[in-house]
Amino acid sequence: MTLSDANEAQAAEIIGWFPRPRSALIPLLHLAQAQDGYLTDGAMRRIAELVGATPAEVKGTAGFYEMFRFEPVGTYLVNVCTNISCLLWGGEELLEHACESLDVEVGGTTDDGMFTVEEAECIAACTEAPCLQVNYRYRGRVTPADFDRLIEDLRAGRAGIAGHGVLAQVRQSIPAERLAGVVPPEQAREAPVWLARNDVEAVR
Amino acid sequence: MGTPSAAGGHPAPLPDRSAGDGYLPHAPGYVLNDGPKLITGRFVHEDSFTLARYESTGGYEGLRAALEMTPAAVHDEVRSATLLGRGGAGFPAGVKWGFLPPGKHPYYLVVNGDESEPGTYKDRLLMERDPHQLIEGCLIACYALGLQQCFLYVRGEMALAQERIAAALNEAYEAGYVGRGICGRDFSVDIVMAWGAGAYIVGEETALIESLEGRRGMPRLKPPYFPAAVGLYGQPTIVNNVETLSNLPWLMVNGADAYKGFGSESSPGTRMFAVSGHLRRPGVYEVEHGVTTFRELIYGDNFCRGIRDGHELKMFIPGGGSAPWFFEDHLDLPLEARPVGAAGSMLGSGAIVVMDDTTDAVRAAWRVVKFFARESCGKCTPCREGTTWLEQILRRILDGEGRPSDIDLLLDIGDNISPGPYPVAAHDGADAVPFPPRQTTICPLGPSAVAPVVSTIRRFREEYESKITRRDPIPLEVVPAGAPQ
Ligand SMILES: Cc1cc2nc3c(=O)[nH]c(=O)nc-3n(C[C@H](O)[C@H](O)[C@H](O)COP(=O)(O)O)c2cc1C
Ligand code: SF4
Ligand code: FES
Numbered sequence: 265m266t267l268s269d270a271n272e273a274q275a276a277e278i279i280g281w282f283p284r285p286r287s288a289l290i291p292l293l294h295l296a297q298a299q300d301g302y303l304t305d306g307a308m309r310r311i312a313e314l315v316g317a318t319p320a321e322v323k324g325t326a327g328f329y330e331m332f333r334f335e336p337v338g339t340y341l342v343n344v345c346t347n348i349s350c351l352l353w354g355g356e357e358l359l360e361h362a363c364e365s366l367d368v369e370v371g372g373t374t375d376d377g378m379f380t381v382e383e384a385e386c387i388a389a390c391t392e393a394p395c396l397q398v399n400y401r402y403r404g405r406v407t408p409a410d411f412d413r414l415i416e417d418l419r420a421g422r423a424g425i426a427g428h429g430v431l432a433q434v435r436q437s438i439p440a441e442r443l444a445g446v447v448p449p450e451q452a453r454e455a456p457v458w459l460a461r462n463d464v465e466a467v468r
Numbered sequence: 469m470g471t472p473s474a475a476g477g478h479p480a481p482l483p484d485r486s487a488g489d490g491y492l493p494h495a496p497g498y499v500l501n502d503g504p505k506l507i508t509g510r511f512v513h514e515d516s517f518t519l520a521r522y523e524s525t526g527g528y529e530g531l532r533a534a535l536e537m538t539p540a541a542v543h544d545e546v547r548s549a550t551l552l553g554r555g556g557a558g559f560p561a562g563v564k565w566g567f568l569p570p571g572k573h574p575y576y577l578v579v580n581g582d583e584s585e586p587g588t589y590k591d592r593l594l595m596e597r598d599p600h601q602l603i604e605g606c607l608i609a610c611y612a613l614g615l616q617q618c619f620l621y622v623r624g625e626m627a628l629a630q631e632r633i634a635a636a637l638n639e640a641y642e643a644g645y646v647g648r649g650i651c652g653r654d655f656s657v658d659i660v661m662a663w664g665a666g667a668y669i670v671g672e673e674t675a676l677i678e679s680l681e682g683r684r685g686m687p688r689l690k691p692p693y694f695p696a697a698v699g700l701y702g703q704p705t706i707v708n709n710v711e712t713l714s715n716l717p718w719l720m721v722n723g724a725d726a727y728k729g730f731g732s733e734s735s736p737g738t739r740m741f742a743v744s745g746h747l748r749r750p751g752v753y754e755v756e757h758g759v760t761t762f763r764e765l766i767y768g769d770n771f772c773r774g775i776r777d778g779h780e781l782k783m784f785i786p787g788g789g790s791a792p793w794f795f796e797d798h799l800d801l802p803l804e805a806r807p808v809g810a811a812g813s814m815l816g817s818g819a820i821v822v823m824d825d826t827t828d829a830v831r832a833a834w835r836v837v838k839f840f841a842r843e844s845c846g847k848c849t850p851c852r853e854g855t856t857w858l859e860q861i862l863r864r865i866l867d868g869e870g871r872p873s874d875i876d877l878l879l880d881i882g883d884n885i886s887p888g889p890y891p892v893a894a895h896d897g898a899d900a901v902p903f904p905p906r907q908t909t910i911c912p913l914g915p916s917a918v919a920p921v922v923s924t925i926r927r928f929r930e931e932y933e934s935k936i937t938r939r940d941p942i943p944l945e946v947v948p949a950g951a952p953q
Contacts, residue, residue, distance in 0.1 A: 281660045283617070283701060289682030290665055294624075315682060328684035328845075329665030331624050343625075347586045348789065349744035349821050351835050353482065385668065385839050386586040386789070387625055390744035390819070391497035391751050400627040404496050405482050431624075432631035436661050437638060442647035444616060444656035449701045452574040452616070458655045459614035462540045 266306040271295050274435070275314055281438065283448050285315045293326050297429040302333035338373045338380035339427050340418050343397045346383055349390035358394045359383055361408045366415070378419065380428075401425050489749060495597055497589060497742070499751035501770045504730050506718045506738045507711065508754045511597050517632045519639040522600040528645055530717030534608045535653055542612035542720070549724035550736050551716075552757075554590075555580055555671075555709030556788070556817045558805045565613055567696035568704045576705045577609055577618040578680065578695075579713060582664055582671040584623060586789030586839055587819030590740035590752055591710035595622060595629035598714070599636035603646065603659060605713030608720055610657045613706065617658050619680055624664035633661050668843040672911050673707040675845070686845045687911040711740055711818075732758025735804045741765065745784070745822035748773040755803060762786065763799035766822055779824040783927070787816025789836050790916035792891050792903070793923035812893040812900035813919075829928040830935060833920035834862035840917035850885045851914030857881050858917060870936035875925060882918035885909060890922045898926070 267275060274295060279288045292314065296307035303326055305319075312322045326332040344362055346355040359370065362381050366374050373380040389395040392404025396411075403414060417423040426433070490499040494514045510516040510525055522528070534542045547562025568575055579602070583591040594602060606618045620637075622630050637659060640646040648656045662680055669675050670685035677700050679685040692698045699705020715737060719727050728736040735758030742752045743765060749772045755765065766784070767774045775781055786794045792813040794801075801807050808815050823832060841855040858881055861874050871877075882890060886905040894900040905915040925932060 281658065284681070286682035287662070287680055290679065291662060294663065294665065317682070325682065325684055326665075328686075329624070329667050331666035346835070347839055348785070348832060348835055349587055351832065352745050352821075352823060352827065384625075385842065386584060386588070388583050388589045388592045388623070389497065390587050390589050390742055390821070393744060393750075397625065400625050402496070402628070407482065431627040431663070432634050434631045434635045434638070436634040438641055438647065438658070442641045442644075444648045444658045446617065446658060449574055449703050455571070455573050456614050456616050456656070458611065458653070459539055461538050 266304075266310045267296065268299060271299055275311075277437070279314060281443075281446055283446055283452075286317060289315050289317070289322065289325060290329070293322075293332055294429075294431060297332060298431065299429070301339075301427060301429045302336050336377075337428055338378050340379050340398050340425065341400075341428050342379055342381045343384035343387065343400075344381065345385070345387050345389070345393070345395050345397075347386040347390075349386070350393040350395060353393040355394040358396070358406060358408065358411065362396075362411060365408075365412060379415070398423070399425050399428055400431060491751065495593060497750075497752050498593055498597075499749065499753055499771075501753060503754065503756060503770065504738055505754050506727075506730070507594065507598075507601065507714045508740065510601070511593070516597050517599055517636060519600060519636070519643060522598075526721065527600055527717075528604055528651075530720035531604050531607050531611075531645070532651065533720045534611050535651060535655065539612045539614060542608065545724050546612065546716070546719065549719055549727045550734070551712065551719065551727075552735060552805070553709055554711035554739065554818065556585065556790070556814075558815065561708060561712055564694065564696060564708075565609075565706060567694050568613060568706065569697065572704050573614070574617065574703055575613060575615045576700045576703060577606060577613070577615045578673075578676060578700060578705055578707045579606060579618065579620040579710060580671065580673065580676060580707055581620060581622040581626075581629070581710045582668075582676060583626075583710070583817075584668045584671055585817045585819060586836060587742060587744055587785060587821045588788050588817040589742040589744070590818055592623075592626055592629055593740075593752060594710050594714050595626070596632050599629075599633045600640065601714050601717055602633075602710055603636055603640050605716035606659055607646065607650065607657060608716040609706065609708065609713060611655055615706070616656060618660070619700075620659055620661045621670075621676055621680060622661060622663045624666050626663075630661065630663050637661060667845075668839075669845045669911070669913060672913070675911070676707060677705065684845075686847045687913075689910055731756050732802065732804055734758065734806065739803070739818055741803070741818045741820055743772050743820045743822065745820075746776045746779060746824035746827070747822055748776055750822075758802055758804040760803050761800050762794070762803065762820070765803065765820065766799065772822075775822065775824050779826060782823050782825045782827050783829065783832075783923075784823060785819070785821040787814045788819040789839060790814075790912065790919060791816045792893065792919045793927075794893055795895075795927060798893060809903040810900065812891045812902060814903045829924045829931050830862065831866055833924040834859065834866055836920040837862055837917050840913060844913060844917075848909045848914065851909045851917070854881050854885045854914060855917045858921060862921070865932065865935050868935070870932075872936060874936060875929065875932050878921050879925065882921055886915040886918050890915075890918055892922050892926050895926050 312319045344359040395404045674688035675685040695705040739757045841859040846852040891903045
């Protein structure tokens, strides 16, 4: 598996926004993960070509970041926060409840491939403790009963959450005529024109 | 919830959050209370993230005002406002901007939207609820400094923030606020959203730059201390926090003098604080900087309204997971960097975590240490090994398998990461050790892991000792007095 035609086009556009192609690496890996749910060897090889790195560099970099997966996970990745603010409102018990009710260990995936449960670090919703994310969409002040309802909704396809790997539903896009212009650093040695206005002021 | 809280053993029914409490359903956790709202004023509007709403509520007027001034005058305005960085270190933005070496173009602007410090919740709100305000802030900074390229780095786990920023950038490009010839002038800037993929350490500015260069997010060796000298692609780079930049539109419309009309002299303006934990009204508040005290924030009717019913304060973290802990005696300190630093901690990222008398101090410390052990990037040994050891020792103490020497061992490991007296609050006649800690490591993450350990050992040593010496009780047969032998 490699990148779809639509994603090839998208990748080319993203690379064009950075002064060096390698800077597009993480956004492109996300593109691949949104496509397949995890990073396939084929996609990583293709991305290596696109950004001018070796496949080993790509995999080595991806491995540093917890969100990237090298194997399929559940359609819904459930991340329960147990960090300090959530701990104080029962985050650990919520994680325990999640594992018990889905019959998985922390990090495990249900037999039907629907859910993977993980322990999250602080997800910046601390006043909403205990909280969790499903495919990086938030739910706050979650009681065990809320959790069970959420799982029901997800099973029934009522929660409106896309499959694993999909993050933003809107992508940045820059019309060619609006782009100020991206060049490698060594080709942009001049001060931008408007900065010179300081000198005009000094003369005045 | 009915089940015992892991932090103590007290049942934790979630506090009631009824309408009219100041909470806004579309901005979870944010509390609209009385007080100046310089950066969260638009949150009341459900559609605050759209260009239409932004423009109809004074949007992009700060940029227009800036464009009427010379770039140097804009920089002067920011310098004279003493706008302090909101990412953690509290360094004045105007001074940091002045570190750019003249003539060494191109310069880059990198926006730090990686918010992941335990307890911190404010940048996400700003990105989700008012992305145009942030974009306008970026443009003002770019104009002042002569930057043609800005990278807005959003934390990987924040899908909605990414969506809102992407949509806002699309609108802003379309409307001529970003890109070529902004507002019909000779001012051109590209703003590109980048996003992370799950690594707390990427919030450290040099690690952020590594990540933006498409590498593992590991901090760079210092010196140079500031990316303003050597940053992205080796070029001068300004890294600023989301909240810092979100102040610029208001500042340019109203001026530095008006800005200094709020807060204290050394910490002007307002600041967002996420106040979480065992509170009646936990929330994210925009607060006057420097003049409000911890007591007002935690107990004030206009803020969190005190500890949940029937309980008392035991301790609080004043500035995010990396900060040493405070207690009852520190409630009257103002929310201002200098006095908080002198008292042995830091204001950090505007994250206050309040723990009541049901909280197990060792368990709470362990959870924060576990975070740092998981997030250590592994580049330096004292941090990579030390944070893991700290976590394992705390774990065995909690499991009832602690050894009498463990308290000293914890302190000794801490001393290897951060040599000398570690910043800590005054207690029992012993003076406070002021912030910041020293470090044997490349970045402050390692020393941060020592904070909860030293804070709790100094204050609650007997809790450690009782866990360590606890043995299964030997059953005693009580013989009633006067009974036949
Ligand atoms: C381990 C570590 C994590 C950090 N995480 C963040 C973060 O998530 N967001 C942030 O703005 N700054 C973070 N910082 C601080 C940044 O390095 C940097 O000082 C800040 O982004 C500068 O912006 P400011 O001057 O506007 O505050 C972190 C620092 C360290 C050492
Ligand atoms: S202190 Fe820890 S996180 Fe920071 S560079 Fe060293 S190993 Fe990495
Ligand atoms: S501690 Fe759970 S979201 Fe911050």
